[in-house]
Amino acid sequence: MSDEARVDATAIADRYRELADEVRGLGGERVRIVAVTKTFPAEAIAAVVAAGCVRIGENYAQELIDKWEGFSRTNEPGSAPEVHFIGGLQSNKVRSLASIVDVWQSVDRESVVTELSRRRPGARILLQVNATGETGKGGCRTEQIEGLMSAAVSGGLTVEGLMTVGPTDGDPERTRNAFRSVARIAADLDLPEISMGMSGDWRMAVAEGSTLIRVGSAIFGERPPRTL
Numbered sequence: 001m002s003d004e005a006r007v008d009a010t011a012i013a014d015r016y017r018e019l020a021d022e023v024r025g026l027g028g029e030r031v032r033i034v035a036v037t038k039t040f041p042a043e044a045i046a047a048v049v050a051a052g053c054v055r056i057g058e059n060y061a062q063e064l065i066d067k068w069e070g071f072s073r074t075n076e077p078g079s080a081p082e083v084h085f086i087g088g089l090q091s092n093k094v095r096s097l098a099s100i101v102d103v104w105q106s107v108d109r110e111s112v113v114t115e116l117s118r119r120r121p122g123a124r125i126l127l128q129v130n131a132t133g134e135t136g137k138g139g140c141r142t143e144q145i146e147g148l149m150s151a152a153v154s155g156g157l158t159v160e161g162l163m164t165v166g167p168t169d170g171d172p173e174r175t176r177n178a179f180r181s182v183a184r185i186a187a188d189l190d191l192p193e194i195s196m197g198m199s200g201d202w203r204m205a206v207a208e209g210s211t212l213i214r215v216g217s218a219i220f221g222e223r224p225p226r227t228l
């Protein structure tokens with residue numbers, strides 16, 4: 001990727017700091033930001049990290065691998081952000097991502113749990129839930145969470161919480177219901193982390209108990225189309 005010209009580091013830093021201030025005001029220290037850098041170049045990661053961000057999120061395995069190499073080459077040792085994988089995750093991608101990813105947020109099936117147990121014993125994971133019942137969307141059904149959690153715990157993984165994506169149509173009532181039901185399940189299972197809320201719905205997610213918001217376009221601007 002040779003997209004340096006498209007990265008306005010100052011604008012990214014300003015938007016990140018404004019967001020961080022607003023998040024602190026609404027959610028206090030409980031809520032942390034995962035800056036979603038998918039489709040943006042390594043320079044965008046560097047810009048948001050320089051502004052104080054310590055967590056980034058990526059969706060696509062190959063894109064992350066390529067980008068991470070570029071980022072690591074220029075990044076000062078010891079200042080790398082925590083990398084959260086938030087995209088559709090197949091078990092055959094786990095191996096190539098194992099040395100890069102710190103938190104696996106999109107675990108939604110047993111084959112991935114099995115592969116993570118082999119490749120990354122003790123890995124930190126969130127279980128992704130499809131709380132809206134939409135088809136073609138990542139996440140297990142709510143009634144599958146407990147089974148998946150038992151499998152992960154038996155496999156020695158560290159289940160930190162749940163992750164969900166609000167309804168595609170963004171309807172406020174449906175969004176609130178989805179967030180509320182995921183927060184309730186996390187509480188029932190004694191899971192501390194709840195990853196929910198994106199650029200368009202993070203305020204509602206924070207009001208419903210989110211601890212990790214995943215924000216892309218509100219920090220980096222409109223996403224360029226995927227070219228990979």
Ligand SMILES: *Cc1c(COP(=O)(O)O)cnc(C)c1O
Nearest residue numbers: 036086198199200214215216217
């Ligand atoms: C792209 C993406 C985000 C960030 O979306 P924005 O609307 O740009 O904030 C968050 N979570 C997931 C799972 C995503 O795929």
